[in-house]
Amino acid sequence: MILHAPHLILSLRCLVPSVFLMGSSTSYWVAATLLKLISLPFGGQRGRSLYHRMDQRLYSSMMAMFGYFFEHWSGVQYCFYGDPLPQTPESVIYISNHQSTVDWLIPEILCLKQGGFGGRVHYFLKKAVLYIPLYGSYLGTRHNIFLKKNQSKNHDWLKRKLLELGNTGIPVWLVIFPEGTRFNLSKPDKLRKSHSYAESLGQPKLEQVLTPHTTGFELTLETLKERFQAVYDITIIYEGKEGHSVRSPPPDMFGFYSGVCQKVHIHIKRTEVSDIPNTVEEQRQWLFDSFKDKDKLITDFISSGIVRGQTRSLPLPLSYTLPPVMAYGSVLLLMATTKHGRFFWLGALIFYSLCGYIAIQQKLID
Template sequence: MLLSLVLHMYSMRYLLPSVVLLGSAPTYVLAWGVWRLLSALLPARIYQAVDDRLYWVYQSTVLFFFENYTGVQILLYGDLPKNKENIIYLANHQSTVDWVVADILAIRQNALGHVRYVLKDRLKWLPLYGCYFSQHGGIYVKRSAKFNERDMRRKLRSYVDAGTPMYLVIFPEGTRYNPGQTKLLSASQTFAVQQGIYPKDLKSAYYSDTATSMFIAAQFTIGLPVLKYVLTPRIKATYVAFDSMKNYLDAIYDVTVVYQGKDNKGEREESPSMTEFLCKECPTIHIHIARIDKKDVPEEQEYMRRWLHERFEIKDKLLIEFFDSPDPERRNKFPGKCVHSKLSLKKTLPSLLILSGLTAGMLTTEAGRKLYVNTWLYGTLLGCLWVTIRA
């Protein structure tokens, strides 16, 4: 009985955020749709400014649950930019919570409405939001040979020409790192070999004991470190984004994230899912930021490939020291000064009340409920049709 009650309370922790965030989706999309129609004859910059403000409202509601509600402790290290800039945000990818971490940093720069993502192509089929993310400036990409460079350049240049503020989030690894997925880690090393980053005769599995010994020995000989806690980054999206916006950008933010669970003993574990995070299974997030001026980024693709890999070598060293340092004083933290950053309720609660109030008001009338259901149904169908036509 007691165990059942505990499990019930555990499940309730993420029920409220799920109901509010999913339940308010039709309200948000309706508000955006009305503004899209009203602004049809207005300059693009006016539409974009209001759209960014609407996006701020929704994302700050998200942050109410992912910061204030969970009580997670945010620890910041490295370069802590305070002013809004046009940037590319590059981070290690390990959890479905990673996109929220970008919001966590953006709201502290008053740039939350300017966050836009490079997304996996299959996410365009998300109900309601699949279409909206593209409208807000998100870019859906396919991997390898199916990557459409021309479309990405076209869209980014249109934003540059319109003077659209850019906080463009890219996860160069392309998929989430999981320490338990040895096949994925092996494939990552094979990809590095194919790209010429590692010697072509070293294609062995990363976690095979004999092969690993040979691999490490060879890397030591030629001075290339083995990536242990990150995957080999892919260059295409980063290169196209930088090349398309280099005269518009201020910097690149190289962000390294660690989710530290409450039972963590200093070992690298699988990062929390959204459900686990909302159930307060991750009391601390460590975020290291390196601000890189655009003049320090090589412009030619092959040089940028090597530069990007070097950035991930730095990430790997940070993570190795975090988890594996023989010095207990250096373990479970990044090097340098740490800033405890707590998000004020003033930044999130008003948006929660507005969005929840509008949704509740709509559901109190029969006409409102009908509009709500039709938005879910027809909005999803029209969104899927739109992204299909665009594809």
């Protein structure tokens, strides 16, 4: 039994967050429905604005719970470099390299560390994300932009979705992963396609990131440039047990909980939106140059173990992340330990899953 203890502990490290995050999703949907009902009597734009503000706080509580598991529970060390985050929350375009499902949580955690609500973070996402049970359909209600293959070529549709986001009147972080897919050394075809794409554009071939696609960035600036104060140019490096000299396979969420990843290095470059070029050609080159710099940052880290700039920590206070865990955990425990609670949880799971699927099929969520 003693020999199996480490395996049991490892299993629990993965199981507990998974149970919390999936089990709490029904409670979250019920709470979101109640907020919608509360806002209905106000009607029109006033009702929508009230709902968005309440929903921001609800979503922020969920992200604070994610923050607890991804920072305090996992034991992963976060190291920050480059420009400091302003103490005052601001609306930003967030661009980053993309390697792992964990990448989606980094902007949420950064936004919380800045003192903003996690609920202000919105994404360009693949359409397939909509089909994740409960979470996918909920994300579809939050002004995220879901792209099918080749849909990025539909500029009118993209501009409409961006304007819908801009018209909420709420400060936002709009997250764009310009590579369009995850960088993965075990899939050399992706790198070969990236090299061919770079060659067709007359850009250098990159080895540690993929050549960025620029449409989302360009249209965001064209449609909503005055809506944002800055661009946050983020480079993420995951360091595993092997150390810096080997580029470790990026962890998935379960690997992150289990200690596969030892450190996350995050380099931040903040640029005022007013300093971003105005012409499309210059904006494209700005983004290409950004990814050339990311490629160099990662290459230098692999060879030296050093990320440019002074290391600093931005701890997420336990006093902020633990209360949502206790609140959601208490509701989950109540539902799990009573017959009526289990019946309600299962009924809510089926009901909201079906509603989400029907809404997607009827294109009520797109």
